[in-house]
Amino acid sequence: MIxxxxxxAWMRLAALAGPIVVHLLRRQRAARLAFPSLRFVPASRTAxxxxxxxxxxxxxxxxVAIVALRLLAIAIAxxxxxxxxxxxxxxxxxxxxxxxxxxxxxxxxxxxQLVSHLKDDVATLNAGAADAIVLxxxxxxxxxxxxxVPVFTISLRPTTANxxxxxxxxxxxxxxxxxxxxxxxxxxxxxxxxxxxxxLEHQGITLGRLEHRWTLERERFRAMLPFTPPxxxxxxxxxxxxxxxxxxxxxxxxxxxxxxxxxxxKVLIFxxxxxxxxxxxxxxxxxxxxxxxxSYARASRGAEVTAGDPPAxxxxxxxxxxxxxxxxAPEELGRVEVDALDRFARIRGGAVIFAPDRRPAGPYTTxxxxxxxxxxxxxxxxxxxxxxxxxxxxxxxxxxxxxxxxRSGKHSTDRDDEPLRRRGDDSTGKRAARRVERNCDHDSALxxxxxxxx
Amino acid sequence: xxxxxxxxxxxxxxxxARVTVDGTVSGLHRSPFHGYSAExxxxxxxxxxxxxxxVDWKLFARTxxxxxxxxxxxRGRQGVSKLDYARMLAAALAYLVAGQGDAVGLVxxxxxxxxxxxxxxxxxxLRSVLxxxxxxxxxxxxxxxxxxxxxxxxxxxxxxxxxxxxxxDEDARVEAELRRAARIGHEVAVFHVLTRDEIxxxxxxxxxxxxxxxxxxxxxxxxxxGAEYRRQFAEFxxxxxxxxxxxxxxxxxxxxxxxxxxxxxxxxxxxxxxxxR
Numbered sequence: 079m080i081x082x083x084x085x086x087a088w089m090r091l092a093a094l095a096g097p098i099v100v101h102l103l104r105r106q107r108a109a110r111l112a113f114p115s116l117r118f119v120p121a122s123r124t125a126x127x128x129x130x131x132x133x134x135x136x137x138x139x140x141x142v143a144i145v146a147l148r149l150l151a152i153a154i155a156x157x158x159x160x161x162x163x164x165x166x167x168x169x170x171x172x173x174x175x176x177x178x179x180x181x182x183x184x185x186x187x188x189x190x191q192l193v194s195h196l197k198d199d200v201a202t203l204n205a206g207a208a209d210a211i212v213l214x215x216x217x218x219x220x221x222x223x224x225x226x227v228p229v230f231t232i233s234l235r236p237t238t239a240n241x242x243x244x245x246x247x248x249x250x251x252x253x254x255x256x257x258x259x260x261x262x263x264x265x266x267x268x269x270x271x272x273x274x275x276x277x278l279e280h281q282g283i284t285l286g287r288l289e290h291r292w293t294l295e296r297e298r299f300r301a302m303l304p305f306t307p308p309x310x311x312x313x314x315x316x317x318x319x320x321x322x323x324x325x326x327x328x329x330x331x332x333x334x335x336x337x338x339x340x341x342x343x344k345v346l347i348f349x350x351x352x353x354x355x356x357x358x359x360x361x362x363x364x365x366x367x368x369x370x371x372x373s374y375a376r377a378s379r380g381a382e383v384t385a386g387d388p389p390a391x392x393x394x395x396x397x398x399x400x401x402x403x404x405x406x407a408p409e410e411l412g413r414v415e416v417d418a419l420d421r422f423a424r425i426r427g428g429a430v431i432f433a434p435d436r437r438p439a440g441p442y443t444t445x446x447x448x449x450x451x452x453x454x455x456x457x458x459x460x461x462x463x464x465x466x467x468x469x470x471x472x473x474x475x476x477x478x479x480x481x482x483x484x485r486s487g488k489h490s491t492d493r494d495d496e497p498l499r500r501r502g503d504d505s506t507g508k509r510a511a512r513r514v515e516r517n518c519d520h521d522s523a524l525x526x527x528x529x530x531x532x
Numbered sequence: 533x534x535x536x537x538x539x540x541x542x543x544x545x546x547x548x549a550r551v552t553v554d555g556t557v558s559g560l561h562r563s564p565f566h567g568y569s570a571e572x573x574x575x576x577x578x579x580x581x582x583x584x585x586x587v588d589w590k591l592f593a594r595t596x597x598x599x600x601x602x603x604x605x606x607r608g609r610q611g612v613s614k615l616d617y618a619r620m621l622a623a624a625l626a627y628l629v630a631g632q633g634d635a636v637g638l639v640x641x642x643x644x645x646x647x648x649x650x651x652x653x654x655x656x657x658l659r660s661v662l663x664x665x666x667x668x669x670x671x672x673x674x675x676x677x678x679x680x681x682x683x684x685x686x687x688x689x690x691x692x693x694x695x696x697x698x699x700x701d702e703d704a705r706v707e708a709e710l711r712r713a714a715r716i717g718h719e720v721a722v723f724h725v726l727t728r729d730e731i732x733x734x735x736x737x738x739x740x741x742x743x744x745x746x747x748x749x750x751x752x753x754x755x756x757x758g759a760e761y762r763r764q765f766a767e768f769x770x771x772x773x774x775x776x777x778x779x780x781x782x783x784x785x786x787x788x789x790x791x792x793x794x795x796x797x798x799x800x801x802x803x804x805x806x807x808x809r
Binding site for chain 1: 605
């Protein structure tokens, strides 16, 4: 904003004509000529010569244009002379009288914060004839406040330690014996350095417990407590947060229910192209009464093979009826299908199992934490037996899904003592088979991670 | 042809004069002076029995008057200055006069009579004249009338007065003195030395003109004033030519880019014609 009380502004305005003055002063001086006599030189009109037109008229025009543009900009700035849409606030700044009602550090901090926020809009602080009064902290004496002056107050409540449950989500419906997680978002204020105990209770019996130590003055923590429904039906649960010396405990508990049912798990087996791995899995699951299988396979372009009641395509709405999806040949899945699977896993809470038989590629790799895979082609059929300690990673992941655990347990029992089947004594196939044994106990053994199992 | 620029670069003024005169005189088809030989050699003293018609009555009175005012320093955009040209021309004339056994004198003037070398004969005197010419510098204004009167008076007998000047003095007074010298019986020859730029005024644009004699300056636009200048200057030249013709004064307009020997030859040829008449 241009301040016309500022002397430099006038100097700048005078300097606007500088280019033109320089141009006029830079006129070339007339050439000097020593001549024998002036007898025959007619008397010249000196004034006419001194006021001759300046040289370089184009340059002069450019300089005049610069000055004109500057003047135009000033005209716009000081009142929207040219463009009525341009408006400039020319009212005087608001004067605030900020009063500290106590000398606590928090009151000073609040005053400083207010000043820093308003420094561009408020010219004078602590002025006598203020347009408004701001009272910071303490209890104001109303009788001392002037009439007809707006008064604003900033109250500084003492910080008290408090823990409260902000949000809690009921777990999705599960089967008896299937782990679910009770999730609660807990927010703590003024609890830095102290700890809280979060418990999951059912009818007063503690089912799960965890402790959390707060590190920030204001912190939010998501607690996940596992729970395994013992039988079908509805189970009422409570998440309770206990903190020592907390005054307000009304917001430290929340109740929710877990629905457990005993119906068969609905599994969709989706093959973007036919694969042997999926064929074996499907056959195994179809023979298990725990699962209700619906399968869909794209045999070729325009030809589909379906069984059960699969959806016409992998869409978000079509998958909601299933508990799990096993996707074969996942590298053939498109982005829309991958997004539907992602939503199914994250929002619906379903399980998604990829059974690749080729090097992972395509959109679905974005759902896999690593892309470092090595493809191994087996030139001989091999039998897969459970590995020893090297398969811990895979087994631990299987525990997260009932599908895998059941399948793994059932079939591994059948295969524990099954010798390695091989045809001939080909050493390459033997080595490959051993690598697979060491790394993973998956049925689908054609691809493995470099640093672990599939 | 002797290039004036080339001649002016020769430090020995006597050599310049000799080169100029020797080439000029030997190239003449007819001697400007009376005698029996086809080519003029020198004067000799009168002896009893000589025909009086061959007596050169102006034998012993030849004075060269050179204008050394500030205006003579003008050089123009190229070539030699008027003063240098006048110096060489006066030296050649002195050499010519001395070579034919005549006495030669020198008058150098500007506002006043700056230097006077009386007329005498002999090579040593010629060197004195040439030395005075070589030391001549242009300065001051012009007061030709007084100097010419003085030079005329110093010619105690009838003689030849050679005036080398740009004639930027008051016309009437100079004209009166020249007329007086002619009326007294002296033969007067005027070498009007000018530069090409003075005549043509070939300048352009705005110029600040400084008078070499007075130092006064005038701002002028060459395009606007050139035509008027040329017109007035042409009138000035014509005025002098007609005046000199009216008073029997030999008038030679000399431009500094003209070969010096050609100027001298032209003068001698004209003089031959006048003597022959």
